[in-house]
Amino acid sequence: MLMGNLDPMSNEVRTRREFLEFIGRGTLVVSSLPLLNACETVSKAVTPEPFKALSPTKSDSLSLVNGLKYDIIARWGDPLRADLKFGTNNDYLVFFSANEQGTDGILWVNHEYLAPALVSGRVKGKAPTKAQAIEEMKTVGGSLIRIRKSPEGQWSLVQGDKYNRRLDAFTEIPFAGGVAVEGKTTAMGTMGNCAGGFTPWGTVLTAEENFQLFYGRSVFEDGKKKHIGSQYGWEKHFDNPPEHYGWIVEVDPMTGSAKKHTSIGRYAQECATILPLEDGRVVAYSGDDAENECLYKFIADKPGSLDTGTLYVADIGAGKWISLKYEDQPILQKHFKNQVEVLVRCREAAKLVGGTPLDRPEDIEIDPVTGAVLVTVTNNKPKGNFYGSILKIEEKGGKGDSLEFKASTFISGGPDTGFACPDNMAFDRAGNLWLTCDISEEALGKGPYSSFVSNGLFYIPMSGPHSGKVFQVASGPVDSELSGPFFSPDGETLFLSVQHPGENSKSRNELTSNWPEGNGAIPRSSVVAITGPLLKNLQSGTKVDPIFDVPLLKL
Numbered sequence: 201m202l203m204g205n206l207d208p209m210s211n212e213v214r215t216r217r218e219f220l221e222f223i224g225r226g227t228l229v230v231s232s233l234p235l236l237n238a239c240e241t242v243s244k245a246v247t248p249e250p251f252k253a254l255s256p257t258k259s260d261s262l263s264l265v266n267g268l269k270y271d272i273i274a275r276w277g278d279p280l281r282a283d284l285k286f287g288t289n290n291d292y293l294v295f296f297s298a299n300e301q302g303t304d305g306i307l308w309v310n311h312e313y314l315a316p317a318l319v320s321g322r323v324k325g326k327a328p329t330k331a332q333a334i335e336e337m338k339t340v341g342g343s344l345i346r347i348r349k350s351p352e353g354q355w356s357l358v359q360g361d362k363y364n365r366r367l368d369a370f371t372e373i374p375f376a377g378g379v380a381v382e383g384k385t386t387a388m389g390t391m392g393n394c395a396g397g398f399t400p401w402g403t404v405l406t407a408e409e410n411f412q413l414f415y416g417r418s419v420f421e422d423g424k425k426k427h428i429g430s431q432y433g434w435e436k437h438f439d440n441p442p443e444h445y446g447w448i449v450e451v452d453p454m455t456g457s458a459k460k461h462t463s464i465g466r467y468a469q470e471c472a473t474i475l476p477l478e479d480g481r482v483v484a485y486s487g488d489d490a491e492n493e494c495l496y497k498f499i500a501d502k503p504g505s506l507d508t509g510t511l512y513v514a515d516i517g518a519g520k521w522i523s524l525k526y527e528d529q530p531i532l533q534k535h536f537k538n539q540v541e542v543l544v545r546c547r548e549a550a551k552l553v554g555g556t557p558l559d560r561p562e563d564i565e566i567d568p569v570t571g572a573v574l575v576t577v578t579n580n581k582p583k584g585n586f587y588g589s590i591l592k593i594e595e596k597g598g599k600g601d602s603l604e605f606k607a608s609t610f611i612s613g614g615p616d617t618g619f620a621c622p623d624n625m626a627f628d629r630a631g632n633l634w635l636t637c638d639i640s641e642e643a644l645g646k647g648p649y650s651s652f653v654s655n656g657l658f659y660i661p662m663s664g665p666h667s668g669k670v671f672q673v674a675s676g677p678v679d680s681e682l683s684g685p686f687f688s689p690d691g692e693t694l695f696l697s698v699q700h701p702g703e704n705s706k707s708r709n710e711l712t713s714n715w716p717e718g719n720g721a722i723p724r725s726s727v728v729a730i731t732g733p734l735l736k737n738l739q740s741g742t743k744v745d746p747i748f749d750v751p752l753l754k755l
């Protein structure tokens with residue numbers, strides 16, 4: 201277990217046992233092990249690389265390695281049904297297949313935030329008119345879209361389908377279990393929908409991350425609550441409390457009905473990754489993506505539900521999950537009125553009980569071979585961590601409901617490994633890791649990021665001679681990041697979000713990107729389906745079962 205700061209370069213000299221563990225799937229240390237480098241050199245001499253990795257490009261395109269192609273499934277503004285339109289800044293994706301072949305189904309898409317200059321045309325920093333706020337509020341939240349693969353292998357959106365739905369900043373969403381937050385049992389809208397998860401009972405979990413953008417946030421000074429205004433200024437027209445956002449929201453893909461879970465706490469919720477327990481209950485892992493914030497896990501107390509259970513925060517140094525249950529913690533009783541207040545002010549509660557501040561925990565995936573919980577820790581610039589890493593949590597005895605774990609650095613970003621600021625992950629059907637990165641647009645190609653000129657998608661083999669090596673697969677258009685990678689059941693399609701191309705455009709007349717249409721068009725975030733022989737080849741070896749399958753829908 202690592203003590204204190206998770207410095208990726210502070211790995212001590214490994215023993216032979218640990219080295220052998222790496223060969224199997226242990227801790228990856230790419231740059232500091234002569235023994236490992238020697239091994240890689242030998243491997244390279246006898247085994248050709250799986251493909252020629254892409255060199256990142258500044259071009260205003262979605263560039264892919266040879267052997268892959270993409271179809272655009274949906275772009276911001278595309279008509280879905282009646283007057284519903286596909287939202288902007290698409291992020292997390294989960295595909296619910298409606299047939300065994302995986303060629304027809306419903307795709308859930310998060311719409312995280314927006315660029316007001318592109319959406320409503322207002323100047324940065326200027327408060328919105330009510331009409332502008334309404335226009336913006338309709339572009340966030342999430343979409344449910346019916347998609348199909350043609351016999352020729354092309355994916356497309358089924359326009360007009362009755363399952364096409366939108367959740368946006370106007371959707372009325374109740375709190376699970378009738379919990380009242382700020383005196384209300386229902387919230388208006390869901391926003392900041394970043395990454396997410398899905399459950400064994402066939403629902404989507406969408407994570408409300410940067411909730412402060414929309415209605416601001418509350419701070420406490422001398423015990424008095426004070427409101428800090430939002431970036432978008434919607435509170436000028438709609439008086440919604442910030443406490444109604446920052447939750448995990450569960451959505452039924454068949455009906456679009458939703459509920460907000462207070463049980464998993466309120467913070468910049470990045471994701472909710474589910475690990476089923478043997479008795480039908482589940483564990484949900486989630487991170488608070490802000491500098492020096494924490495990693496959490498929730499253990500449900502009933503099968504098939506996230507409504508009630510216990511939330512824990514990680515003490516990384518001690519390797520312990522610490523309870524945030526009001527009854528268990530006198531210090532919480534001293535500072536808060538009740539459990540609901542602990543959950544609403546989760547960040548403060550987590551620090552009081554000894555949660556470890558981390559370098560922006562982002563997405564979480566569970567290794568389907570080892571059961572290790574991988575957490576991208578994207579960066580912490582004020583602390584000098586520019587490249588981030590992937591943290592590995594190994595639960596004691598491999599049990600999801602264990603309250604003890606071992607933490608280590610799985611792989612570190614940087615010019616040597618070829619990626620920086622890891623964000624979203626997905627495992628393919630051969631158990632290999634796919635990773636997207638999120639270097640902020642203004643930092644790309646500059647200073648510590650001089651070798652990183654665009655955001656990309658990466659493939660990391662988890663076994664074989666190239667195990668642990670990072671291969672770039674895709675490079676995104678100008679000002680974009682690639683996010684939300686999600687595999688179809690057969691592994692032959694990788695759904696991917698191309699998020700916020702042209703985000704730094706000053707106005708609709710001064711655009712930094714015209715992707716995907718080109719020719720001076722306004723840039724539009726889009727969901728693409730990546731297919732091709734390379735994707736098949738990379739998964740042609742031993743099949744690895746996922747932690748659990750996405751349940752089949754009956755449409």
Ligand code: FEO
Nearest residue numbers: 394409470489562
């Ligand atoms: Fe929306 Fe933490 O990324």
Ligand code: CA
Nearest residue numbers: 394395562623
């Ligand atoms: Ca993210």
Ligand code: CA
Nearest residue numbers: 562578623638
């Ligand atoms: Ca991010």
Ligand code: CA
Nearest residue numbers: 623638681683
């Ligand atoms: Ca991101």
